[in-house]
Amino acid sequence: xxxxxxxxxxxxxxxxxxxxxxxxxxxxxxxxxxxxxxxxxxxxxxxxxxxxxxxxxxxxxxxxxxxxxxxxxxxxxxxxxxxxxxxxxxxxxxxxxxxxxxxxxxxxxxxxxxx
Amino acid sequence: xxxxxxxxxxxxxxxxxxxxxxxxxxxxxxxxxxxxxxxxxxxxxxxxxxxxxxxxxxxxxxxxxxxxxxxxxxxxxxxxxxxxxxxxxxxxxxxxxxxxxxxxxxxxxxxxxxxxxxxxx
Numbered sequence: 001x002x003x004x005x006x007x008x009x010x011x012x013x014x015x016x017x018x019x020x021x022x023x024x025x026x027x028x029x030x031x032x033x034x035x036x037x038x039x040x041x042x043x044x045x046x047x048x049x050x051x052x053x054x055x056x057x058x059x060x061x062x063x064x065x066x067x068x069x070x071x072x073x074x075x076x077x078x079x080x081x082x083x084x085x086x087x088x089x090x091x092x093x094x095x096x097x098x099x100x101x102x103x104x105x106x107x108x109x110x111x112x113x114x115x
Numbered sequence: 116x117x118x119x120x121x122x123x124x125x126x127x128x129x130x131x132x133x134x135x136x137x138x139x140x141x142x143x144x145x146x147x148x149x150x151x152x153x154x155x156x157x158x159x160x161x162x163x164x165x166x167x168x169x170x171x172x173x174x175x176x177x178x179x180x181x182x183x184x185x186x187x188x189x190x191x192x193x194x195x196x197x198x199x200x201x202x203x204x205x206x207x208x209x210x211x212x213x214x215x216x217x218x219x220x221x222x223x224x225x226x227x228x229x230x231x232x233x234x235x236x
Contacts, residue, residue: 004157037227045158045206045227091157101146101210102171103225105157 002027004094006106013082014114020067021077021109023092031097034068034075039108040088048090051075053097079111087113119228121207127234128197135193136231140209147190148225149182150206151175158206164190197235204230 003026013019025034036048051059051068058066063083067076079086092106120139128134140147145166150158161180163171166187176182179197184190194201208225 035224044229045208047224047226050224093157101163101223102148102160102173103150103158105159107157108155 002029002032002094002096002104004092004104004106006092006109008109009107010110010112012112012114013079015082015084017082018078018080019082019111021079021090021092021111023075023077023106025073025075025092025094027073027094027096029096029098033095033097034066035093035095035103036064036066036075036077037091037093038086038088039091040085045091049077082113084113084115087111119207119209119226121205121228121231123231124229125232125234127236129236130197130199132197133193133195134197134233135191136205136207136233137189137191138207138209138228139189140207141211141226144209144211144226145187146210146212146223146225147184148208148210149190149192150208152204152206152230153202161192161205194233197233199235202233202235204232206230 005024032053034051038046038048049059049061049064063080065078089108091108093103122137147164149161152158160173161176162182164184167184179195182192207228210223210225212223
């Protein structure tokens with residue numbers, strides 16, 4: 001069975017600085033998708049970025065980028081120029097490309113932005 | 116239609132009562148998912164529909180839980196004889212396998228609603 005691990009329960013960063021959130025996963029599959037979702041306090045889950053395992057190029061969405069290391073089964077999220085609105089819980093999630101469609105989630109990292 | 120909607124947003128009930136939640140997916144989306152999220156944890160998968168067919172159920176979905184998607188549009192999740200351990204946020208998500216309806220992040224990306232927070236007293 002696949003598992004997702006986020007080893008940082010909480011991270012803090014100064015506004016305008018860069019922060020990296022870690023995620024590792026375990027799978028025997030070769031084809032899958034990885035996601036970072038953001039959940040602000042009392043607000044809904046928002047997709048930040050998506051990575052297909054077959055793509056070697058790391059995904060980028062504006063200030064958000066990933067470092068996808070397939071062999072190491074690592075999928076970290078880098079947030080550049082951190083803003084107060086980035087404060088949220090960040091969840092890493094895995095989805096098989098073929099066998100089922102459910103997302104398998106990490107426990108989340110709480111990101112605090114210091115003004 | 117700008118996103119997934121869920122109703123109610125909050126529900127407080129007494130132990131032993133039945134509750135029903137509704138989810139309206141993004142209109143072009145043929146897949147619908149239910150997850151449960153307890154405080155400080157990531158969501159856990161409950162069940163998944165493709166159109167009106169319920170294709171997968173988690174072992175977390177006990178006999179007290181039932182989900183339907185009768186016309187392949189909205190879905191309901193019912194919990195019978197609620198227990199205090201059922202207190203959680205219930206999240207609904209939808210996705211599409213077809214072209215542009217997949218949105219910016221591509222086909223079969225799951226987009227989430229605001230959730231229904233259930234408190235069982």
